[in-house]
Amino acid sequence: MRDNLPAPCTRPCRSSPRTASGIAAVLLAVLCGGCDSGPSSxxxxxxxxxxxxxxxxxxxxxxxxxxxxxxxxxxxxxxxxxxxxxxxxxxxxxxxxxxxxxxxxxxxxxxxxxxxxxxxxxxxxxxxxxxxxxxxxx
Ligand code: HEC
Incomplete structure (x- = not known):
């Protein structure tokens, strides 16, 4: 069922923050916020x-x-x-x-x-x- 999750939540949350630039890290945090309280829950x-x-x-x-x-x-x-x-x-x-x-x-x-x-x-x-x-x- 995890395949049905909305696209923005699946990959960015799993990718390593080590490779992310400052801006990407902020974006990542915003996207990951949706993983806990948004559509997936x-x-x-x-x-x-x-x-x-x-x-x-x-x-x-x-x-x-x-x-x-x-x-x-x-x-x-x-x-x-x-x-x-x-x-x-x-x-x-x-x-x-x-x-x-x-x-x-x-x-x-x-x-x-x-x-x-x-x-x-x-x-x-x-x-x-x-x-x-x-x-x-x-
Ligand atoms: C043998 C009859 C019986 C069965 C089977 C039964 N109940 Fe009940 N249930 C009652 C009675 C009677 C009440 C009212 C409170 C009391 O006096 O126990 C009640 C109350 C409730 C309430 C609270 C309702 C309210 O507005 O106060 C819930 C929720 C509930 N039951 C859920 C379930 C669920 C889920 C199941 C199945 C797992 C279930 N019941 C199976 C008899 C039953």
């Missing part, structure tokens, strides 16, 4: 979200939740996750931040003892991907 986030979407179908989160875009996710026994990215709280109590969301998906009861959502043996990597998808539900 949002591409990574999009790929994580795509994996997360498939994982939520695989783990059948949709047997309880309605989740827009996830196959067969039309459950009604738990709150719909439509617009989840706009919510301030998870389970009405935890601040909706990436780290708390991932911890919630891995083990809801460790976050809120009285939670009704079961732990579904989701790994930290999978929880990160699912959280990335949930952040797209605006």
């Amino acid at each position: 949002s591409t990574t986030e999009q790929q994580a979200a795509l994996r997360g979407k498939a994982l939520m179908s695989q783990y059948q989160c949709g047997s309880c939740h309605a989740i827009p875009g996830v196959a067969d996710a039309r459950g009604v026994s738990a709150v719909s996750l439509e617009g989840f990215a706009r919510r301030s709280y998870i389970g009405g109590r935890l601040p909706n931040r990436p780290s708390t969301l991932e911890a919630w998906i891995i083990d809801p009861h460790a976050q809120i003892a009285a939670a009704n959502m079961p732990a579904l043996a989701v790994s930290p990597e999978q929880a990160r991907d699912m959280a990335a998808y949930l952040r797209t539900l605006k």
Whole structure:
């Protein structure tokens, strides 16, 4: 997938600064800045979200939740996750931040003892991907 990165980011970031003149070094710094915060990191986030979407179908989160875009996710026994990215709280109590969301998906009861959502043996990597998808539900 790295082949799909936008052209300015791939080569200049890898070339040795030893051969660069002063001006080229400045240019290099500007171009490399885009490598960390620009298109490549949002591409990574999009790929994580795509994996997360498939994982939520695989783990059948949709047997309880309605989740827009996830196959067969039309459950009604738990709150719909439509617009989840706009919510301030998870389970009405935890601040909706990436780290708390991932911890919630891995083990809801460790976050809120009285939670009704079961732990579904989701790994930290999978929880990160699912959280990335949930952040797209605006
Ligand atoms: C057996 C039913 C069930 C399954 C399966 C389930 N959940 Fe839940 N989930 C709940 C319930 C119930 C809540 C409400 C909070 C509570 O009391 O636990 C909840 C809450 C949530 C919330 C917080 C929503 C909010 O607005 O507060 C998220 C996010 C969430 N679940 C994600 C998932 C993901 C991702 C999966 C799949 C890995 C999943 N859930 C599977 C029952 C379920």
